[in-house]
Amino acid sequence: MSIMSYNGAAIMAMKGKECVAIAADRRFGIQAQTINTQFDKIFEMGPKLYVGLPGLATDVQTVAQRLKFRLNLYELKENRNIKPKTFLSMVSNLLYSRRFGPYFVEPVIAGLDPKTSEPFIASLDLIGCPMITEDFVVSGTCSEQMYGMCETLYKPDQEPDDLFETISQCLLNAVDRDAVSGWGGVVYIIEKDKVTKRILKGRMD
Amino acid sequence: MASIMTSNYQPAVSAVSTGTLSQPDWLTSELSTGTTIAAVEFDGGVIIGADSRTTSGAYIANRVTDKLTKVTDYIYCCRSGSAADTQAVADIVNYHLNFYKMEMGEEPLVKTAASVFRTLCYNNRDSLSAGILVAGWDKRNGGQVYTIPLGGMWTRMPVAIGGSGSTYLYGYADANYKPGMTKDECLKFIANAISLAINRDGSSGGVIRLACITKDGVERHVLTGDQLPKFYEDS
Numbered sequence: 001m002s003i004m005s006y007n008g009a010a011i012m013a014m015k016g017k018e019c020v021a022i023a024a025d026r027r028f029g030i031q032a033q034t035i036n037t038q039f040d041k042i043f044e045m046g047p048k049l050y051v052g053l054p055g056l057a058t059d060v061q062t063v064a065q066r067l068k069f070r071l072n073l074y075e076l077k078e079n080r081n082i083k084p085k086t087f088l089s090m091v092s093n094l095l096y097s098r099r100f101g102p103y104f105v106e107p108v109i110a111g112l113d114p115k116t117s118e119p120f121i122a123s124l125d126l127i128g129c130p131m132i133t134e135d136f137v138v139s140g141t142c143s144e145q146m147y148g149m150c151e152t153l154y155k156p157d158q159e160p161d162d163l164f165e166t167i168s169q170c171l172l173n174a175v176d177r178d179a180v181s182g183w184g185g186v187v188y189i190i191e192k193d194k195v196t197k198r199i200l201k202g203r204m205d
Numbered sequence: 206m207a208s209i210m211t212s213n214y215q216p217a218v219s220a221v222s223t224g225t226l227s228q229p230d231w232l233t234s235e236l237s238t239g240t241t242i243a244a245v246e247f248d249g250g251v252i253i254g255a256d257s258r259t260t261s262g263a264y265i266a267n268r269v270t271d272k273l274t275k276v277t278d279y280i281y282c283c284r285s286g287s288a289a290d291t292q293a294v295a296d297i298v299n300y301h302l303n304f305y306k307m308e309m310g311e312e313p314l315v316k317t318a319a320s321v322f323r324t325l326c327y328n329n330r331d332s333l334s335a336g337i338l339v340a341g342w343d344k345r346n347g348g349q350v351y352t353i354p355l356g357g358m359w360t361r362m363p364v365a366i367g368g369s370g371s372t373y374l375y376g377y378a379d380a381n382y383k384p385g386m387t388k389d390e391c392l393k394f395i396a397n398a399i400s401l402a403i404n405r406d407g408s409s410g411g412v413i414r415l416a417c418i419t420k421d422g423v424e425r426h427v428l429t430g431d432q433l434p435k436f437y438e439d440s
Contacts, residue, residue, distance in 0.1 A: 002230070005263055008407070032239070032369055032407040037438060141263055144229060177265045179239065179258070179407040204438065205258070205403045205410030 008180025009054030016163035049111035095128030142178035230262030239408020241370030250419030257411030280341030285368035327357030370402030
């Protein structure tokens, strides 16, 4: 039994034309048993900056809270919103500080630069190795399935509505092949002037 | 496995020990019909039902599995546990019952089928991982359901449940089963039961397969997507 698949999760983020999307499943379970189907794994860290945290549920919540704490101090000192790339380094630092007793989360970051509105997505492993990509990032118990779906369906520079359709299909079909993730989904589409949160109706098995 | 380090240093936690560098679990885990199965007797026959998920670790290897397996024209079994073990046992029982039918010139009794299953499951109990429900109709005793859980004991029960998802159904079965239900009430009972378990158990899912066995033979049904009975979910 792997610690990373004890609770089960599936998160992915994709880049579009002047927008980014981040999506996650909604299950909270303990091994095979499903406890809750409205468990949030995507957290807002800034007006256009979101972080998705798959992995051990207790660490999902703790890392989100500790990150928000560090971010608040940063914003008070700097008196401005943090840039996504800087936030990536902040997450990396938090995770590496626990190098030999890590938090069991593998975060996914999606956001727009607060000044230039340039799209940004990245992911990290559980000890803080950052990876910035130009197309999509995935993390969770069904990462192989998500990679397959994304490689097949992804196209660069999609409009927000098309990006929503693509990321939704990638997520729903990937989690349908994973016994410990799914039970619904949530998608955030982050554009220059608005953020749209949509709940996906999926198989509840 | 990537071995770029030259020293013997093994960190307490690494990508290797959390499973992302070595083989993924779906390559190394045995196929399990995680499962929810159920069977109920009524006057004139039996209704049996199962989900359709086969897992290899957390990977869903087959999402449209048929766990209701024929052993004779009037006797079926519901399989839970190791996919390989239950398929092998069911094949052997099928062989024995075919032979029996040829020798005796008549359909075997459900009790006979259950007994053959039991003999195999008991004598090989140390090697097998199989929880089986045997259900069918014969002309001597009508509809019967026999349960053969892990160690190889067998017993006849009017209603039986099995598999990892069955833990969520004991309360439902106790509260909702009444002796003397009609065929349609039994169909609803089983469909509801499997649906409830699918909602809670990660190892169960997919479609609901149902079968009704009476003196007229076997009638199979499948409930997919929207046809699955719905229950309370807060949202």
